[in-house]
Amino acid sequence: MGKIILGDQILERSDVNIDLEDRGYQFGDGVYEVIRVYGGELFTIKEHIERLFQSAKKIKLDVSMSSEQIRGLTEELVKENGVDFGSVYMQVTRGAAPRAHMFPKPESSTKAVFTAYTNEVPRPASLLEKGVEAITTEDIRWLRCDIKSLNLLPNVLAKQEAADSDCFEAILHRNGIVTEGSSSNAYIVKNGEVITHPANNLILNGITRQVLAELCKENGIPFIEKEFELIDLQNADEVFITSTVSEVMPVIKVNGETVANGKPGNITCKLQGLFEARINQDTKVEI
Ligand SMILES: Cc1ncc(COP(=O)(O)O)c(C=O)c1O
Structure with missing residues (x-):
């Protein structure tokens, strides 16, 4: 433009x-x-x-x-x-x-x-409401994923793999430990706790992730930064991803298997509401 x-x-x-x-x-x-x-x-x-x-x-x-x-x-x-x-x-x-x-x-x-x-870029309103599907794939990136560098070839390949399976995102793992999405941070919710990979050299510390951590803290939702495994994705109560463009996006299927009841979960929906309120508050724009 x-x-x-x-x-x-x-x-x-x-x-x-x-x-x-x-x-x-x-x-x-x-x-x-x-x-x-x-x-x-x-x-x-x-x-x-x-x-x-x-x-x-x-x-x-x-x-x-x-x-x-x-x-x-x-x-x-x-x-x-x-x-x-x-x-x-x-x-x-x-x-x-x-x-x-x-x-x-x-x-x-x-x-x-x-x-x-x-x-x-319009807000992805209908996807935010319905949720999206993801695949999992090996994280073949370098060891400085904390740097938002122009080198995105592994991310491009992972995203294409997701697209080839008609999925929205590829959730990456190193030896079974979930790191993040190809262009997003990844989370599970288990027993009321939001769990995500620690912000070290293996992930990008998303700005949306940082806002979400604040919102969880302000609203008494446990935000736990610890490693979790592929099996935990399958057994999660809720799965979601975050990014600047996708905001707080529910994941309702992973590798073709439904997450819980296959609908966006309660905590994910609550976080979506809190995130929208933060946007309204910061930009003074009613979204
Ligand atoms: C690899 C990766 N992780 C996480 C994110 C989310 O970061 P942010 O919330 O700052 O958009 C992105 C965004 O593009 C990304 O490419």
Whole structure:
């Protein structure tokens, strides 16, 4: 749609060229964020920009812009593009340089390349109400899944495997321990407790996950960060996933087998309500 951000400028998308030797393009050498827009307002933008800087730091990438500058430009872009319900995709790469694996020398002219664009994306209302199906598959990713890096090939392969089975998400496991979804965090509910993998190097600590942890705390719902196994998914009272775009999404079937009675569970529905209230409160938009 319309305009995009390149560095510190807002430009027409058609006026922008990205160098073929951009390291993001050739090596996946960069990091990214996806931020939700509700009724023209950015939700949890501060947290997303903070995570962008944390991811960049972990790969020794100097963003070359301040968080205030990125926030200001992003807010302006959303306005200029007239986004109502949608998302902002932003990424920063290590820039363009003659192809070589090692970082460009500090004295070279290579600088980080920041880009962002917007999309209209409706809320997935009917899926949120009915729930979705998932498969499980092996987590073949590297050991720094805490970094929101551009290298998403294992995630892409897992998501395609889910799509090939007409499923919404692939829930990943390492030797039977459930880590997260291919583009979401994964949870079970057992005996009234919400259980999810600890936020270590094996998962991305989702912004939605962090909001959910707060909501659980505020509302007396136990939020337990501990490992659980594939078998626990099968025996769970409820299963759900979270992400910026999918919000709090019930999972009603895993590998073709129904979870409990095959309907979104009570705690999942309660968390959906609390999450919507948080969106309304933060954005002042009635969703
Ligand atoms: C691998 C992975 N885990 C978790 C998430 C959820 O993170 P967030 O809630 O910040 O969107 C995502 C989002 O894209 C993801 O790609």
